[in-house]
Each structure stands twice: as structure tokens, then as C-alpha cells.
Amino acid sequence: MSASSVSDLPSYLNPHDPGPWAIYLQQVDRVAPYLGSLAPLVGILKRPKRILVVDVPIRLDDGTMAHFEGYRVQHSLSRGPGKGGVRFHQDVTLSEVMALSAWMSIKSAAVNLPFGGAKGGIRFDPHQYSQAEIERITRRYTSEIHDIIGPHKDIPAPDVNTNAQIMAWMMDTYSMNEGGTNTGVVTGKPVSLGGSLGRIQATGRGVYVIACEAARESGIEIKGARIAIQGFGNVGGTAARLFHDAGAHVVAIYDHTGIVHAERGLNIPALLDHVQKTGGVAGAAGTETLSAQEFWSLPTDILIPAALEGQITEHNADLIHTRILVEGANGPTTPEADDIISAKGTVIVPDVVANAGGVTVSYFEWVQDFSSFFWTEQEINHRLEAMMRAAYAAMSSVARQHGVSLRTAAFIVACTRILEAHHVRGLYP
Ligand code: NAD
Numbered sequence: 001m002s003a004s005s006v007s008d009l010p011s012y013l014n015p016h017d018p019g020p021w022a023i024y025l026q027q028v029d030r031v032a033p034y035l036g037s038l039a040p041l042v043g044i045l046k047r048p049k050r051i052l053v054v055d056v057p058i059r060l061d062d063g064t065m066a067h068f069e070g071y072r073v074q075h076s077l078s079r080g081p082g083k084g085g086v087r088f089h090q091d092v093t094l095s096e097v098m099a100l101s102a103w104m105s106i107k108s109a110a111v112n113l114p115f116g117g118a119k120g121g122i123r124f125d126p127h128q129y130s131q132a133e134i135e136r137i138t139r140r141y142t143s144e145i146h147d148i149i150g151p152h153k154d155i156p157a158p159d160v161n162t163n164a165q166i167m168a169w170m171m172d173t174y175s176m177n178e179g180g181t182n183t184g185v186v187t188g189k190p191v192s193l194g195g196s197l198g199r200i201q202a203t204g205r206g207v208y209v210i211a212c213e214a215a216r217e218s219g220i221e222i223k224g225a226r227i228a229i230q231g232f233g234n235v236g237g238t239a240a241r242l243f244h245d246a247g248a249h250v251v252a253i254y255d256h257t258g259i260v261h262a263e264r265g266l267n268i269p270a271l272l273d274h275v276q277k278t279g280g281v282a283g284a285a286g287t288e289t290l291s292a293q294e295f296w297s298l299p300t301d302i303l304i305p306a307a308l309e310g311q312i313t314e315h316n317a318d319l320i321h322t323r324i325l326v327e328g329a330n331g332p333t334t335p336e337a338d339d340i341i342s343a344k345g346t347v348i349v350p351d352v353v354a355n356a357g358g359v360t361v362s363y364f365e366w367v368q369d370f371s372s373f374f375w376t377e378q379e380i381n382h383r384l385e386a387m388m389r390a391a392y393a394a395m396s397s398v399a400r401q402h403g404v405s406l407r408t409a410a411f412i413v414a415c416t417r418i419l420e421a422h423h424v425r426g427l428y429p
Contacts, residue, residue, distance in 0.1 A: 008046045012094070019095030024102045031411040034402055038419040045105075045415060048098050049116075050074040054144035056122060058136040060129075068137060072120040072145040074154055075101035078421040081152055082118025083108055083359065085159025085188075086141075086166070088134075092121035100159075103330075103352065104359075105316075109414035111356040111391040113363045116418075118154045120145065126161050138166050142173040149174065151184035151370070157362055158188040168193055184369035187362035196365035198380040199358070204238025204306075204387045205381060206357020207328045211239070211302055212246075214324045214349050214391040223247035226300045228322075229255040231307030232281055235328045235355065237272060239304060244268035248302075252295055255307070258282035259290040296320055305332035312337045320346070327351035342405060350407035352414070353391050360387050 008025055009018055020195045025046055032042050032201075056068040071094055074082040074414045084104035087097075097119045105117025122141055126134050148154055158167060167186045183194030193199060198205075212222055225248045230237045232255045240250050249265030253390065257280025260266060266287060274284040282289075290298075294318040303320065305311050306328030312320070317337035325341060327333060333341070333348065342348060361384055368374050375383075399409035 008043075010047065019093055020099035021095040021102075026098045028415065029409060031415050034404070034412045035196060035406075035415060035419065038416060038423060041419045041422060042080075042415070043416065044422055045076070045102070045352035048073050048075045048101060049077055050148065051094070051098070052145055052148055053094065054141065056137055056141045056144060058133065058140055060133055068124045068141075069178060070122040070141045070144060071097045072148060072154070073097045073101040073118060075119075076105040076118040076418055077116040077154075078418050078425065079109060079116055080114040081116065081150075082154030083113070083157070083187075084119040084363065085157045085254075086120040086122070086162050086170075087165075088122050088124060088126045088137075088161040089319040090123060090125040092123045106414040107352045107356050107359060109417040110141055110352050110395065110410045111387060112394070112417065113360065115155075115359075115363065118156075119159075120156055121159075124286050134166070135169055138169045139173040140329045142170045144175060145294075146174060146177050149185060151366070155184070155362075155366060157359075161230050164188055164190045164195065179193070184366050189365070194365070194369045196361055196368060196380060197375070197377040198384070199361045199365060200234060201238045202361035202380075202384060203226065203328070203355050203358035204235045205242060205384060206360065207235060207239040207304060207306065207326060207354055208242040208246075208358040209385050209388040210349055210354045210392055211243075211304065211324065211359070213328045213389055213396075214326065214347055215302065218323055218347060219394060220301050220323060223297055224249065225302060226251050226255075226298075227302045227304065228252040228295065228298050228300045229304045229306055229328075230295070230311060230332075231305065231329065232271070232275060233307075236306035237275070239306065239328060240268050241272065251300065252290060252294050252298055253281050254292070255281045259292065259295045260284050260287035261290045261295075262287050262342065288346060292316075293319065302326060304328050308332070310334060312341070314340060317341050320344075322346055324349065327354045328353065338405075338407070348406060349392075350410050352410050353395055353406075356391065357384055357388060360384055370375060 054070045056070045101119035108115040167189045170186050175182045177410045189195040227250045232253050252261045260281045296316045300322045302324045303322035304326045309331040312333045314336040316339035324347045395410045
């Protein structure tokens with residue numbers, strides 16, 4: 001860590017193992033020189049506005065009692081209410097939730113949503129508990145964080161191991177405590193409860209729109225472009241279908257069951273059917289199998305990691321020969337790999353913009369809940385595309401202006417917007 005980042009570490013994190021929050025602090029230090037007259041305010045980005053740690057006691061199905069540790073961190077509320085998911089995982093730490101909340105501030109601001117950044121988590125493995133126990137954990141956690149969440153304060157959403165059902169329980173618990181129905185307190189709800197059409201496909205659609213913008217800037221025609229995608233779930237599967245419909249050749253798909261390849265382009269609708277029936281891409285008719293090394297070495301126009309974090313490292317970055325890398329997953333490229341790939345002239349479109357389609361449609365869900373008037377899927381897709389294109393244009397223009405990467409540019413755009421809001425609001429009292 002740099003000296004300034006160390007001095008910014010809060011006393012409640014272990015200085016010898018500060019976790020992901022330290023990575024975020026380094027990212028802020030890197031953009032500070034580009035913030036002009038706002039640079040003296042950068043300290044506000046280096047501290048979460050509010051951290052709540054709660055005990056979540058519940059009665060287990062066998063009648064005994066258990067305690068779980070829950071968190072809700074609000075990194076910034078300068079531009080609007082907090083926004084960010086709730087993660088159920090046994091390895092969740094405060095440092096991780098802090099960093100994820102800060103990255104939500106960056107993502108919301110990079111796409112110009114009127115939100116701050118927040119994140120929540122409970123340290124437990126939901127696979128070890130019954131649905132009834134998970135419901136009690138969710139409801140007690142929601143009650144414990146009740147005072148700091150709300151449609152105007154902080155709006156949770158699904159994340160790792162949480163889903164529309166968990167959001168419905170959170171919304172119901174919040175509403176019961178308020179004495180009225182408040183659908184806008186969470187997003188990612190079932191459509192029957194004020195959820196938005198198009199939310200499920202939103203991230204993949206956003207990835208597709210952003211990839212088209214990057215391709216246009218690089219002079220690449222989508223029709224006939226060679227594309228490889230790691231991950232064929234919600235994000236990768238949706239993006240693959242849209243590329244296929246636009247006449248691109250999706251030449252390889254890599255999922256947890258294997259890698260399939262077809263030199264002249266895979267039949268994506270047939271592959272989606274195959275995955276529906278068998279659970280993965282392995283063994284799909286009319287495809288050949290590749291090794292991981294062969295997948296990463298494929299010459300492509302666009303490569304999209306849309307599976308897990310940390311997939312492109314210094315160990316495989318050298319193999320990669322693509323013109324544009326679009327980060328569908330969160331954090332798929334390590335900083336070392338980023339340097340190696342960028343040095344080859346590949347354009348890397350960072351996750352904070354590339355996969356922001358989901359949070360953008362969450363914003364639409366919140367807006368629709370306020371007005372109790374729901375849009376058609378066509379309207380949602382149209383507005384999503386306009387916001388994603390605007391986000392790409394803002395990032396790309398700052399990259400050109402300062403001669404920096406799109407990743408640094410996205411952070412400059414986001415930090416500038418947050419600090420501008422903070423500046424004009426002024427320091428209370
Ligand atoms: P998903 O569970 O629907 O799909 C995950 C895909 O990754 C599957 O095809 C799976 O087979 C594949 N996969 C899993 N392990 C793999 C491995 N070891 N090697 C290769 N492939 C593997 O998940 P998703 O919603 O599509 O999310 C994908 C990524 O996008 C995650 O990093 C997620 O955090 C990120 N993301 C998702 C959203 C969203 O709205 N869904 C929003 C922002 C970011």
C-alpha cells in the first residue's frame with residue numbers, strides 16, 4: 001500500500017491484513033491527480049459514511065438459538081440514497097463489504113444514477129440452513145438495519161446467494177415495521193411485487209450495448225465479429241444471444257462444464273436449449289472442445305469474461321489476442337493482467353461501466369415503484385440502452401482528454417461526480 005493509503009486505514013481494520021478496502025484506497029489514490037480543484041476533497045471517498053454491524057439472533061429449526069454477524073455499509077450518500085446488494089456468505093468480512101459499497105458508489109456515479117453506494121452482508125453459509133431458517137435470518141437482519149434503510153435512504157438488492165424471494169421477505173419485514181407497504185425499499189423483487197420487467201436480462205444487455213459502443217470506436221463491425229465468452233449464465237447467455245441475433249460469430253463459450261467452439265460461429269439458441277436440458281455447454285452437438293489455454297489464445301475481436309472474478313491473471317494474459325475485452329463479471333482481470341493486455345493495445349472496458357446494466361434497471365424499478373406505474377419491457381430496454389451509451393461516451397471522452405485507460409477514466413468520471421455533489425451540498429454543519 002502507498003504511504004497515504006496506510007494513513008487512511010481506519011482503526012477497525014487490521015493494518016497487516018486490511019483486505020479489499022486497501023485495494024479500493026489504492027484506486028482512489030491513482031485518480032486523485034486528475035480531480036483538479038476537487039482533489040482536496042478526496043478524503044471523503046476514503047471513509048465510508050456509515051457502518052452498521054448487527055447481531056442477528058434466530059431460533060433454529062431444532063429449537064436452539066444461533067447468532068450471525070450482519071453488516072450494512074453506506075459508503076456515500078452524496079448523490080442520492082445508498083444502493084447495493086446483500087450477500088449471504090460464510091467468508092463475508094467488514095473490509096469486503098466496505099470495498100463493495102465503495103465500488104457501488106463508483107458504479108452508480110459512472111452511469112450517472114442518482115444513487116450513492118452501499119452494501120450489506122451476513123456471515124453464514126445459506127446452504128447449511130433450511131428455507132425457514134434463512135427467512136428468519138433475513139427478517140431479523142432487515143429489522144436490525146431498519147433505521148438506516150428505506151426508499152429515500154438506502155435500497156438493498158440481491159447479490160451472492162440472495163434472490164427475489166429474499167428481497168420479498170426484506171420488503172415485507174420493512175413494510176410491517178413501517179405499518180404500510182413500501183415496495184421501493186429493495187430492488188430485484190418478483191415482478192408480482194413491484195419488480196421490473198427486463199431486470200433479469202439487464203446486465204447482459206448492458207454488456208452487449210457497451211461492447212457495441214467500444215467496437216464502433218475501434219472500427220469493428222458487429223456483424224461478422226469474432227466473439228468469445230466465459231460464462232453462459234444470466235450475463236454471458238443474454239449477451240451471447242444478442243450478439244448472435246446481430247450477426248456476430250460467437251466462436252467459443254466457456255462454462256463450468258467445459259468449453260465449446262465452432263470456427264464459423266456457435267448456434268447460440270441451440271446451445272441455450274442444450275444448457276437448459278443438461279445444465280452446461282459440454283457435449284453440445286456440432287461443437288468441438290477446447291482446453292482453457294486454447295480458449296484464452298483464440299484470436300477474437302471481442303472477449304467477454306462473464307463468469308467469476310480473477311479469471312485473467314499474469315498466467316494467461318500473455319495468451320490473449322483480442323481487440324476489445326469487455327468485463328461482464330466483477331473484477332475478472334487482475335491489475336497485473338490488465339497491464340500486460342493493455343500493453344498489446346487491447347481496449348479494456350471496465351466492469352464498473354460494462355456490467356452496470358443491472359443496477360440501471362434496478363434504478364428503473366425504484367422509479368416505477370415510486371410512481372406505481374410500470375413500463376413495458378421495450379421502454380425499459382430503450383432507456384437502458386440510452387443510459388449505457390451515455391456512460392460509455394462520458395468515460396471514453398475523459399480517457400481521450402487525459403490519455404488514460406477506460407478504467408482510470410471511469411473512476412475519474414465517478415469520483416468527480418461524487419465530489420461535485422459533495423462540494424455543492426457543502427460540509428454540514
Ligand atoms: P450465473 O450464475 O447466471 O452464471 C455464471 C456462469 O459462469 C455460468 O455459465 C457458469 O457455468 C459459469 N462458471 C461458473 N464457474 C465457472 C468456472 N470455474 N469456469 C468457467 N465458467 C464458470 O451468474 P451471472 O449472474 O451471469 O453473473 C456472472 C458474473 O457477472 C459474476 O461475476 C457476477 O458478479 C457479475 N455480475 C452479475 C450481475 C447480474 O445482474 N447478474 C450484475 C453485475 C455483475
